[in-house]
Amino acid sequence: MKVRMESDSIGTMAVPEDAYYGVQANRAQQNFHITGLKMSPDFLKNLALIKKACAIVNCEAGLLPADKAKAIEQAADEVMGGDFDNAFIVDPIQGGAGTSANMNMNEVIANRANEILGGKRGAYDRVHPNDHVNMAQSTNDVIPTAGKMTVISLMKPLTMELRRLERALYQKGIEFQDVIKMGRTQLQDAVPMTLGDTFLGYASMIHRCTARLETAGKEMHSINLGGTAIGSGINASSYYESHIAGRLSRLFGEYLTQADDLFDATENLDSFVEVSGALKACAVSLSKMSNDLRLLSSGPRCGLHEIMLPAKQNGSSIMPGKVNPVIPEVVTQAAFLVMGHDTTIAMAAEAGQMELNAFEPVVFYQLFESMTALTGAIQTLIDNCILGIKADKKHCAELEAGSVGIATALCPYLGYQKSASIAKQALRENRTVRDIVLSEGLMDADMLDKVLEPKKLAKSAPMSA
Secondary structure (H helix, E strand, O other), X not given: XXXXXXXXXXXXXXXXXXXXXXXXXXXXXXXXXXXXXXXXXXXXXXXXXXXXXXXXXXXXXXXXXXXXXXXXXXHHHHXXXXXXXXXXXXXXXXXXXXXXXXXXXHHHHHHHHHHHOOOOOOOOOOOOHHHHHOOOOOHHHHHHHHHHHXXXXXXXXXXXXXXXXXXXXXXXXXXXXXXXXXXXXXXEEEEEEEHHHHHHXXXXXXXXXXXXXXXXXXXXXXXXXXXXXXXXXOOOOHHHHHHHHHHHHHHHOOOOEXXXXXXXXXXXXXXXXXXXXXXXXXXXXXHHHHHHHHHHOOXXXXXXXXEEOOOOOOOOOOOOOOOXXXXXXXXXXHHHHHXXXXXXXXXXXXXXXXXXXXXXXXXXXXXXXXXXXXXXXXXXXXXXXXXXXXXXXXXXXXXXXXXXXXXXXXXXXXXXXXXXXHHHHHHHHOOOHHHHHHHOOOOOXXXXXXXXXXXXXHXXXXXXX
């Protein structure tokens, strides 16, 4: 392999001759064999967009020659277009608070910009990674800003899927509004309800999850770009400081504002913790619902089997005909992933010292994965499970009629003590509550029919979109 020699403050090392990355990315690749994965494509696109915005503003300030600025802009556009994906070689988990990721981007853009201006890769005589591509910037304001932009980018498909899930659950709630079933508390028979109310309850829960995420996501629009190393704005012009957020907003297509306190915005990661917390709450809710779906569909002969989930694949390599609830299962696994990531993010945010948190890379790695995993889990939950759920209306009615939970409705007429005695007798003698009440002459048949009428017992909650 042909190589070129590049130097940095550590020394000189060989870099593949045709590489768009440089010596600093090369060192990072050797130092950080952690996950074996690539940095998030969305993160890299947003990082390149920042470089483009900075070049434009520095040119407007008269500090970056127009030809260099145009070359940097073109190179950044090409990076965003995916032309140099293989040139980003740094592991997403890295020491240095993201310096390696920042320099990987600076080197790629600088090398491509040098080519555009007629130079060679690795020469940096026309466009330098630090002096030009990184002008008026620091890793410490560029990386957090790219992180927030990426959360904003990933939030869109996530909230879209959540809204789609809410609609799907609501429609199932309407569809199942006339299906009477037994409610359960502590997995024991409670009182009758409708299957529709179960799904409408899920829809309300998902609506709340979406609102919580959107609220947490608002803080992502406050960025520290312009604060450079620690928030003081050293090496950045006053023009740059006052214009960079607006320029980046226009390029990004989302409103971004420079934080009121750049020192705070540079050293503290609590806004990312808040987003992660909202993701965890959403994951917990999704997993709880998925557990319910597995229980309600258990069987088909020896479980509850009040609902039927779509059959998606064989459930066993040894048991013929077995079909497992694989979609709720995968949703719960994604939820576990998010919950674990939330712990990591909280620990990393807490572990920062003084004017910078060195552990941003793992925060972003875990946060981006949480958002991506939840989006995919919700998508398959809707398309491969929720939309195809059917109710076993007859079985639900049989379970409700045979349950001792309906004895609760007798309390206003016979009192708690007598109603409890009837329930225990029904269980002991394997009889129905209705049969015992009639046989003991405690109520006449017409009155009992009214008291135990399933729809009256269910008392469906008002439906709302």
